[in-house]
Structures are given as C-alpha cells and as structure tokens.
Amino acid sequence: MSLHPDPDLPLSRLAMAGAVPRAPYLDDLNPAQRAAVEALDGPVLMLAGAGTGKTKALTARIAHLLTTGRARPNEILAVTFTNKAAREMRTRIGRMVGEAVEGMPWLGTFHAICVKLLRRHAELVGLRSNFTILDTDDQVRLLKQLVQAAGIDEKRWPARQLAHVIDGWKNRALGPDRIPVGDVSAFDGKGVDLYAAYQARLRDLNAVDFGDLLLHVIAIFKAHEDVLAQYQRWFRYILVDEYQDTNIAQYLWLRLLAQGHRNICCVGDDDQSIYGWRGAEVGNILRFEQDFPGAAVIRLEQNYRSTPHILGAAGAVIAANKGRLGKTLWTSLNEGEKVRLIGHWDGEEEARWIGEEIEAMQRGTRGMDPIPLDGIAVLVRASHQMRSFEDRFLTIGLPYRVIGGPRFYERQEIRDAMAYFRLAVSPDDDLAFERIVNTPKRGLGDKAVQTIQVVARQNRVSLLDGARIATDSRLVAGKGGNELRVFVQAMERWHDQVVREGDTHVELAQMILDESGYTAMWQNDKSPEAAGRLENLKELVKALEQFDSLQGFLEHVALVMDNASEDGGEKVSIMTLHAAKGLEFPAVFLPGWEDGLFPSQRSMDEGGLKGLEEERRLAYVGLTRAERVAIVSFAGNRRVHGQWQSSLPSRFIDELPKEHVEVLTPPGLYGGGYGAAGMAVGASPVLQAGMASDLAERAARADVYASPGWRRLQARAQVRPQDRFGREPGESRGLTIDATADSSFTLGDRVFHQKFGYGRIVGAEGDKLDIAFEKAGEKKVVAKFVVPAPGGGEDDVPF
DNA sequence: GGAGTTTGGTTTTTT
DNA sequence: ACCAAACTCC
Numbered sequence: 001m002s003l004h005p006d007p008d009l010p011l012s013r014l015a016m017a018g019a020v021p022r023a024p025y026l027d028d029l030n031p032a033q034r035a036a037v038e039a040l041d042g043p044v045l046m047l048a049g050a051g052t053g054k055t056k057a058l059t060a061r062i063a064h065l066l067t068t069g070r071a072r073p074n075e076i077l078a079v080t081f082t083n084k085a086a087r088e089m090r091t092r093i094g095r096m097v098g099e100a101v102e103g104m105p106w107l108g109t110f111h112a113i114c115v116k117l118l119r120r121h122a123e124l125v126g127l128r129s130n131f132t133i134l135d136t137d138d139q140v141r142l143l144k145q146l147v148q149a150a151g152i153d154e155k156r157w158p159a160r161q162l163a164h165v166i167d168g169w170k171n172r173a174l175g176p177d178r179i180p181v182g183d184v185s186a187f188d189g190k191g192v193d194l195y196a197a198y199q200a201r202l203r204d205l206n207a208v209d210f211g212d213l214l215l216h217v218i219a220i221f222k223a224h225e226d227v228l229a230q231y232q233r234w235f236r237y238i239l240v241d242e243y244q245d246t247n248i249a250q251y252l253w254l255r256l257l258a259q260g261h262r263n264i265c266c267v268g269d270d271d272q273s274i275y276g277w278r279g280a281e282v283g284n285i286l287r288f289e290q291d292f293p294g295a296a297v298i299r300l301e302q303n304y305r306s307t308p309h310i311l312g313a314a315g316a317v318i319a320a321n322k323g324r325l326g327k328t329l330w331t332s333l334n335e336g337e338k339v340r341l342i343g344h345w346d347g348e349e350e351a352r353w354i355g356e357e358i359e360a361m362q363r364g365t366r367g368m369d370p371i372p373l374d375g376i377a378v379l380v381r382a383s384h385q386m387r388s389f390e391d392r393f394l395t396i397g398l399p400y401r402v403i404g405g406p407r408f409y410e411r412q413e414i415r416d417a418m419a420y421f422r423l424a425v426s427p428d429d430d431l432a433f434e435r436i437v438n439t440p441k442r443g444l445g446d447k448a449v450q451t452i453q454v455v456a457r458q459n460r461v462s463l464l465d466g467a468r469i470a471t472d473s474r475l476v477a478g479k480g481g482n483e484l485r486v487f488v489q490a491m492e493r494w495h496d497q498v499v500r501e502g503d504t505h506v507e508l509a510q511m512i513l514d515e516s517g518y519t520a521m522w523q524n525d526k527s528p529e530a531a532g533r534l535e536n537l538k539e540l541v542k543a544l545e546q547f548d549s550l551q552g553f554l555e556h557v558a559l560v561m562d563n564a565s566e567d568g569g570e571k572v573s574i575m576t577l578h579a580a581k582g583l584e585f586p587a588v589f590l591p592g593w594e595d596g597l598f599p600s601q602r603s604m605d606e607g608g609l610k611g612l613e614e615e616r617r618l619a620y621v622g623l624t625r626a627e628r629v630a631i632v633s634f635a636g637n638r639r640v641h642g643q644w645q646s647s648l649p650s651r652f653i654d655e656l657p658k659e660h661v662e663v664l665t666p667p668g669l670y671g672g673g674y675g676a677a678g679m680a681v682g683a684s685p686v687l688q689a690g691m692a693s694d695l696a697e698r699a700a701r702a703d704v705y706a707s708p709g710w711r712r713l714q715a716r717a718q719v720r721p722q723d724r725f726g727r728e729p730g731e732s733r734g735l736t737i738d739a740t741a742d743s744s745f746t747l748g749d750r751v752f753h754q755k756f757g758y759g760r761i762v763g764a765e766g767d768k769l770d771i772a773f774e775k776a777g778e779k780k781v782v783a784k785f786v787v788p789a790p791g792g793g794e795d796d797v798p799f
Numbered sequence: 800g801g802a803g804t805t806t807g808g809t810t811t812t813t814t
Numbered sequence: 815a816c817c818a819a820a821c822t823c824c
Contacts, residue, residue, distance in 0.1 A: 082813065111814045135814085155807095155820095210814045245813095277811065382810045384816095404812085438800095445800055480800095559814060578811050600810055618811085641809070642815040 023067060025060045025096045033057040036265075036298040037064050040237070043258075043292030044265040045285070049329045050272060050314075050624035051305030051584065058241060058267050059089055063096035065237055073103035077235040077257065079110055081242050083560050085582070086112070089241070106235065110250055112559050114213035117220075117231075124224060125216045130551075132207045132422065133558040137415065138431050139163055139209050146197050150190060162187050166195050170211025171279030173218060173249040175199075205430060214249040221256045232260040243268030243288075247279035255291065262292060270325050271318050272621050274578060276607070276614050286325060303329040303624075305584050307336025310630050313660040314623035320655050321613045329624075337368070337629045338662040343649065346637040347385075347592075351392035354378065354589050357631070358398060358572055361587055368629070373399060375586040377573040379622050381598040385591070386574050393572065403575035409557060413522065413533040417540055418557065420512050424494040425550050428462035437467070440521035442487060443480035451475050452484075464491060490515055498550055505550045509541050577618045580625050588626035593619075593634045593650035619652045632656070 029037060033053055036046045037060045048054035062078060065071045080086045086108050094101040106113060115133070122129040134142070143166075144159035165186045169179060176196035184192055202208060208216060221228040238258050240246070243266035246254070258264040266288060273282040289295050303311055311329045318324070344350040364370035378389055386402060393400045408414060416439055422432040437452075438444040455475060456466025470476045471485040497508050513519045519537065522530045547553040573585070592598055599615035607614065623630050634649045749761045751771060759771040 109814065114814095133814090213814080275812075278813075384809080407813095441800075443800070576811060597810095602810060614811095639815080 023064070025063050029053075029057065029060060030302055032298055032300050032302065033060070035296075036300065037061045039265075039296045039298065040065060040068070040070055041263060043262050043288070043295035045243075045288045045292075045295050045297045046265060046267040046300065047297060047325055047327055048267055048269055048300040049303060049327045050269065050621070051303045052300035052329070053302075053304060054267055054269075054300060055089065055092065055241075057300065058239060058265075059092040059096060061265065062089075062093050062239065066097050066100050071236045073100050074105055075234060075236040076104060076106060076239070077113070077237070078104070078107040078239040079113060079241065079254075080107075081109060081245055083109060083112070085109075085241055109559065110253070111210060111213050114217045114253075115555075115559060117217050118208070118213060121217075121220050121224075121227060124220045124227070126203055127208070127216070128206050130206070130426070132205070132426065132429060132554075133213070134202075134207050134209045134431070135410075135558060136163070136210075137410075138207075141431065141434070142201060142205075143194070143198060146194055146201065150194060150197075152188065152190060157188050157190075162191065162194060165191050166198065167211060168279065169195065170209075170215055171247040171249060173215060173252050175215065175219075206428075207431075211249070214253055218249065218253055218256065221253075228256060229260075231257060236261065236263060238264040240264070240266045241268075244270050244273035244282055244285045245275050245280045246284050248281055248284075251281065251284045258292075264292065269327075271321070271327065271617055272581060274581065274614060274618050274621060276610065277603075286323065297325075299327055301327050301329055303331045305627050306331065306624060307333050307628060309336055309338045309660045310623060310626050313339045313630070313656050314620050316657045316660070317616060317623065317652055317655045318620040321616055338660055339623070339656060340629065340631040340664050341653065341656065341661050342631070342633045342664040344633060344635045347388050347635045347639065348392075350591050350633050350635045351388040354389065354591060354631075354633070355392045355396050355398055357589075359396070371586045371628070373570040373572050376589070377575065377580065377583070377585040377587070377625065378589045378591065379575060379577050379580045379625065381577060381592055381600060381618070383576055385597075386576075389574050389591075393574075399569070399571040400574055401571040403573055404579040408536070408539075411533070411536060413536055414540055416518065417509075417513060417537055418554070420516060420518065421509060421550050422554060423464065423491055424498050424508075424512060425554060427464045427491065427495050430456075430463045433463040433467075436516075436518075437463075437484070437487065440517045442483035443478075444476070444484060445480075448476050448480050448484070464488060487516070501549070505547070505553070506541060506544045509544050509550065513537060513541070577622045581621050584625055584627055586626075586628045588622070588630045590619075590622045590630060590632045591634075592638075593632050593653055594638070594647040595650050596645075596647050597638070598650050599652070616652060616655075619650075 026034060026037065030053070033056065036044065036057045040061075046054070046057060048057065062076060065076060066073060078089065080089060090101055090104070090107055093104070093107075101107075105116070108116075118125075118127070118131070119129045122131060140159050140163050143162050144154070147154055147157065147159050147162060169175075169183070174180070174183075176192055176199055179192045179195070186192070187194065202212065221231075235257055238254065240254060245268070254264065254266075266285070268285050270282055270285050273280060273285070276282065289297065306314075308331055311331055315329060342353070344353060358373070358376055361368070361371045361376060362373060378386075380386055380389075383404065390400065390402065392398075409418070416436055419429075419432040419435040422429045423436065426432075434449065437449065452463055452466045452470050455470045455473075456463045459466065459469060461469070467476075467484055468488045471481050471488065474481070476484055494508065494512050497503060497511075498505075503511070519534070522533050522537070525533075544550070544553050547556065595601075598619070599612055603611035603615050605611075623632075632653065634647075634653065637644055637646050639645070747761055751759060751761060751769075762770050762772045
C-alpha cells in the first residue's frame with residue numbers, strides 16, 4: 001500500500017522531479033473530503049460531522065503534503081488530544097506513505113509536543129531540562145501541603161478544589177499575576193496567593209504539571225521572539241484534530257505558531273464539543289473564521305456510519321442548540337431501523353431488558369442479521385450507571401468489557417513503583433520520596449517524616465539527603481531509624497546503578513521492587529486484589545522493555561501510558577458517552593434518558609443553558625455512535641445514593657421526531673400500551689423539584705401531553721406506583737411532587753431541597769421559607785426551590 | 800503505627 | 815449505597 005517506490009529516495013525529491021505518483025488515497029475521497037485534502041495553503045476549517053470520514057481526510061491531507069513535497073515529515077505539526085488518536089493517525093498515515101511517517105516527530109498530543117519543546121528550552125523559564133511532570137495526584141498532594149502551611153481549614157477548603165481552580169486558570173492561560181478581579185475571591189480569597197506559592201514550589205522542585213507544559217511554552221514563545229520565529233518557520237503546516245476541544249491555552253499556543261504562514265488546518269465538529277467542563281472552548285471553533293480571515297470552511301456532511309433514521313433523530317436533537325456552525329448529515333444508506341424507545345419501571349428492569357435484548361440481537365431478531373457482542377455498546381451518562389449493567393450481565397453470563405475506568409498508571413501499585421524509579425533516577429524528587437518512604441511499612445510515621453522534612457529544610461537539601469542526615473545524627477532513631485538508613489543506602493545504590501548503567505534497566509527495576517520489599521509487601525497481603533496488583537507490577541516491568549532506560553521510561557510514562565491491554569474477544573462494551581466519542585457500533589443502547597440524570601441536573605445547575613446544550617451534544621454523540629440501531633430507554637424510578645427517586649423522561653426524548661422513532665411496548669404489565677400517541681410519555685408523572693413550570697411549557701408545545709396515553713398514565717399514577725411484583729420504589733419518594741399539587745406549605749412541613757436535602761419548615765416570610773435542614777443547618781430558601789417530602793406535618797404528598 | 804470506625808462526597812476525563 | 819479519606823483508640 002506504500003506509495004513510495006524507493007524508501008530511500010526523499011519524498012520531496014520525488015515530487016520535485018514531477019514524479020508525483022498516482023495517489024490512491026485521493027481516489028476514495030468524496031468531493032468535500034478531497035477539497036479538504038487539497039486546500040493546502042492558508043487557514044482551513046474542516047467541519048466534520050460524526051461519521052463523515054474525518055480521520056481519513058486528515059490523514060490523506062498529511063499524505064498529500066508529503067507526496068507533493070510541500071513539507072518534509074518533520075515540518076508538519078499534527079496535534080491531537082489523546083495518545084490513542086495520535087497513534088491511530090500515525091498508523092493510518094503509515095499505510096498511505098509508508099516509512100515517511102517514521103520521520104514525523106511532531107505528530108502527537110499537545111502535551112507530548114510541549115514536553116519536547118520545553119525540554120529544549122527549559123532554562124528560559126527557570127527549569128532544568130530533566131524536569132519532572134506531576135500528575136493530578138502529585139499536584140493535589142503538593143497543594144495540600146501549601147493549604148496546610150497557609151493555615152487554612154482543609155475541611156472547608158479541600159486541596160482538590162484548589163487544584164480545580166488552578167487548572168481552570170491554566171486552561172485559560174492565566175498566570176498568578178494576571179488573575180481577573182472576578183476570580184480573586186476564589187478559594188476563600190487565598191486562591192491567587194496559593195497559586196503563586198504553588199508555581200514557586202514547582203520551580204523549586206524542577207517540576208511542572210500538565211497545564212504548565214502549555215503555559216511555559218507559551219511564555220517562551222512570547223518572551224523570545226527568535227525562538228518563536230524559529231518554530232514558525234519550522235512547522236510549515238499545522239493540523240489540529242478535535243479543534244472543538246481546545247482550551248484557551250491551546251488556542252493561544254496554536255495561534256502563536258500559525259501566525260506567520262497561517263497554514264493551519266483545524267478539524268472538528270462544534271456539535272461534538274463535550275468537554276466544556278474541563279476548559280474546552282467551543283468558541284474557538286465558532287470563531288475560527290474571525291481568527292483566521294479568509295479561511296476556507298469545508299463541511300464534511302456525508303455520513304458513512306448510520307442509517308437515515310438514526311441521523312434524522314440525531315439531527316433533530318442537535319437542531320435545538322443555538323449558535324451552531326450548522327451541518328446537515330446525510331447518507332446514501334437505506335432507511336434501516338427506527339430509533340427504538342422504551343420506558344421501564346426502574347433501573348434494574350432496564351438493565352434486565354437490555355440484557356435480554358442483547359442476547360436476542362446476538363441471535364438475530366425481527367428480521368435483523370445477528371449482531372456480534374463486540375458490535376454492541378451500552379453508553380451511559382455517568383459511570384455509576386454502569387454498575388447495574390455489570391451486575392445484570394454478570395448474572396446472566398453475558399461477557400462485557402468496561403471501557404474507561406481507572407487507568408493503569410493511576411493504580412496505587414503502579415504509582416508506588418514509579419515513585420521508586422523516579423527517586424532512583426532523581427534523588428531530589430521529594431514527592432516520590434514522601435510517597436514511598438514508608439511503603440512498605442518501615443516504622444516511619446508522621447513524626448519521623450516531619451523530622452526528615454525539618455532537617456532537609458534546615459540543610460537546604462532534598463528529603464533523601466535529609467533522611468541520611470537525620471539517621472546519622474540519630475534524630476530519627478530506633479527501629480524506624482534503622483530501616484530508614486537501609487532504605488536511604490539502598491536508594492543510593494540504585495541511583496549509582498542508574499548512573500553507571502551497570503545492569504539493564506529492566507533488571508534494575510525488578511531489583512528495586514524486590515530489594516525494597518515492595519514486591520514482598522503485596523505477596524504477604526492477603527486481600528483479594530493483591531494478586532492483581534502483583535500482575536500489574538509484572539506488566540509494568542514488562543512495559544519497561546520497550547524503552548532504552550529508566551529515564552526514558554519515566555519521561556514517557558506520565559504522558560503516554562494507556563490503559564492495560566485491551567483483551568479482545570466477543571464482549572459487549574459498557575462505557576460513558578464521553579468515552580464513546582469517536583467510536584461506532586452496529587447497535588447502541590442509550591439507557592437512563594431521564595431529566596436530571598441526562599441531561600444531568602448538575603450540568604444544568606452549574607452551566608445553565610450552556611450546560612444543557614453540552615448535554616444535548618452528548619445526546620447527539622450518543623445517537624451518532626450507532627450504525628444500524630439505537631435504543632433509547634428511560635426508567636421511571638431509580639435508586640440514587642441509596643434513595644429512590646422518580647423522574648421524567650429526558651427532555652431530549654421529546655426532541656426525537658416521531659417519524660424516526662418506534663416506541664416499543666414496555667415489557668410486563670407496567671405501562672403496557674401507552675405508546676398510542678406514537679411518542680414517549682412518562683413512566684411516572686412525577687416531577688423533580690422546580691420543574692412544574694417546565695412541564696407546563698413542555699405540555700404547551702408537545703401535543704403528546706394532551707394525548708390519551710399521557711392522560712391515562714397520569715390517571716394510573718394517581719395510584720401509589722407498584723410494579724407487577726407489588727414492589728414499590730422504596731419508602732422515600734424524596735424528590736418528587738405531583739405535577740398538579742399546589743405547592744403551599746405549612747409550618748412544620750418536611751420538605752426537600754435539591755442542594756440542602758431534607759429539612760423542616762420553621763418559619764416563613766413572603767415566598768421565602770426558613771428551613772432547618774437535617775444536614776445543612778438552617779437556611780432561608782425561596783419556596784419554589786423546595787418540594788414537600790414524606791414524613792411532614794401532613795400526610796405524604798398524594799401520588 | 801495500625802486496625803477499626805466515622806464521615807463526607809459522590810458527572811463527565813485527558814494529559 | 816458505596817467508597818475513600820480522616821479520625822480514634824489501642
């Protein structure tokens with residue numbers, strides 16, 4: 001498949017000789033894709049809808065740059081967000097141009113590329129080029145120390161929150177010296193100072209966090225024109241994948257680099273922007289044409305993935321968002337299956353039904369060809385929803401795999417092992433020292449560690465040196481002191497080995513783990529997960545083989561280490577909607593479409609309309625993952641944090657057009673036959689707090705609520721709900737209120753508030769109520785934000 | 800220092 | 815309900 005007749009002949013020379021070979025990669029592009037590939041000069045925005053062959057166009061564009069001799073492989077800057085995306089792009093380019101892809105050092109994630117740049121120019125921002133990269137865990141531990149040092153109550157102001165605030169600033173490329181006034185009250189008004197202290201501390205430690213990778217490079221570019229100019233010249237063509245996910249810092253970084261030649265091609269889909277909560281700015285993609293005047297905007301709208309019904313449904317949902325760049329996906333595929341919609345009594349029943357449905361699909365149902373298990377996915381809004389599916393699939397013996405979950409390198413044993421390696425490589429890595437000095441237990445408690453810290457600070461040395469001094473001077477004595485001495489000596493020995501490269505790094509790593517007693521610690525551990533941890537350690541050591549040295553490994557691992565091996569095989573995939581972006585499956589289940597869960601209440605509370613729109617994009621992403629069939633479902637009752645909660649079907653269900661939806665008759669007796677209106681209706685007409693007006697609004701525009709089916713359901717639900725087994729959805733119906741109930745309260749009523757929980761009314765003033773909350777204490781709350789709760793002064797709210 | 804108990808906090812996740 | 819972190823007591 002290589003285009004390259006002679007791998008030794010430089011591509012550029014090939015091109016210059018007029019020997020541009022026939023380009024098969026251009027042949028299988030549609031006109032839009034081809035336009036995007038051939039518009040090589042100047043700014044290009046490739047708006048690529050779901051399933052429109054975005055990666056194909058992007059990789060073909062790179063191949064085209066290479067084969068036409070516009071750029072040598074090392075003159076192309078191609079940025080992605082994830083290592084996975086970078087890897088995929090690399091293999092696909094390789095398939096088009098052969099070995100030339102090996103010469104592309106600047107194809108990678110924003111962070112990986114920034115590490116490369118920063119190692120070259122570290123001294124310009126006061127770092128040494130062997131700086132360490134802190135992950136979130138290190139970051140929080142460091143911040144915790146600073147919070148403690150500042151004498152702040154850790155309970156009320158957790159370090160994790162500070163980390164979040166600082167990340168937010170870094171996403172917006174704000175250093176401690178230019179925090180806007182609106183933000184100075186953050187973290188009890190001490191956020192800015194702590195941020196500054198944190199940056200100072202990082203510099204002392206010769207360390208950076210993920211955000212710094214971008215910010216330091218931006219700082220270098222801004223302060224050193226010559227350096228910037230050099231890279232502007234070097235990177236002749238810039239390509240950016242998933243542009244809708246860029247944050248402000250990434251945007252500034254790109255803009256600096258693209259300023260000269262403006263050969264920047266950004267690929268993305270504003271409708272798939274789902275990472276606003278971690279700093280992504282949809283604005284970047286919406287503003288592209290202003291940022292780069294004269295930009296060519298190319299829309300990829302032909303979808304190769306889904307049937308017209310699925311596209312129709314997804315398109316109608318996303319159409320409810322405002323301020324879109326606008327795209328209409330179309331397909332030449334045949335009609336296919338409508339989106340299926342089904343309501344269930346509760347979450348367990350939903351899981352049960354989906355389990356059965358998957359088994360049926362596997363065999364082939366309703367005239368559909370059988371679908372293998374790995375062609376089926378269950379996509380949930382929040383990871384806690386996965387549990388009921390895992391439970392269910394486990395009981396019926398349906399093989400499944402959970403995608404996402406904790407990453408390999410985030411596991412405790414891996415992080416411990418890495419800390420040993422880090423300390424062996426850099427003896428002044430204090431964070432690593434702290435992590436492992438008493439792991440395994442060496443009889444060194446808080447007291448001893450504190451002493452070491454004091455000694456180290458007094459002598460202005462690293463903690464490891466401090467520890468040596470502390471043992472020599474008997475400041476840390478006794479059993480702990482002896483063990484500490486052994487630890488320090490062993491660490492020095494290992495460090496020598498690293499420097500002298502006496503053994504191979506793989507043997508050395510194994511030796512460190514064994515001699516430190518770390519392996520033994522897990523061997524002696526009787527807990528059920530110990531065996532797995534030992535396995536992981538083995539895997540870690542094995543992973544080392546692919547690197548030249550421990551240093552090399554550590555350098556890459558922080559940025560590049562992915563999830564443990566994906567075992568193949570016939571399995572259903574369970575994952576979050578976020579994790580599903582970019583994937584596709586013949587059959588997709590979309591459970592939990594209930595207001596409050598999806599769209600998530602929290603997103604709406606915190607993000608308002610913007611939040612809701614991002615949730616809607618998530619719905620769009622979910623639907624467009626499906627190739628042949630999408631099954632949307634909701635449950636009337638669900639146990640959340642141990643309490644039963646009723647909810648309405650998601651408002652996104654209302655947005656699914658009738659003509660693309662088939663309402664399935666729910667299983668069993670419950671709700672049977674209410675599909676008459678041809679649209680979804682609630683499994684339960686109960687409302688979440690504060691939604692009464694919302695319902696009215698919806699009723700006004702959606703005729704389904706006037707339908708016989710809806711009315712019947714309302715009538716049905718006047719009876720205390722029970723399913724066919726006579727179960728009730730638990731004792732407490734907390735968040736719920738009858739849609740028609742008059743929300744007037746009496747002193748002593750028990751009520752529920754979305755944020756503060758349960759409480760009792762102790763006073764009132766106008767529409768404001770004084771409520772003594774059980775958890776949150778006494779507060780004044782506007783009446784419309786609370787709903788009656790069971791156990792009040794009067795009888796339960798009528799159901 | 801370590802086992803056992805209480806408390807708090809629970810969306811989404813990459814690097 | 816459930817998990818992890820913090821706290822208590824030996």
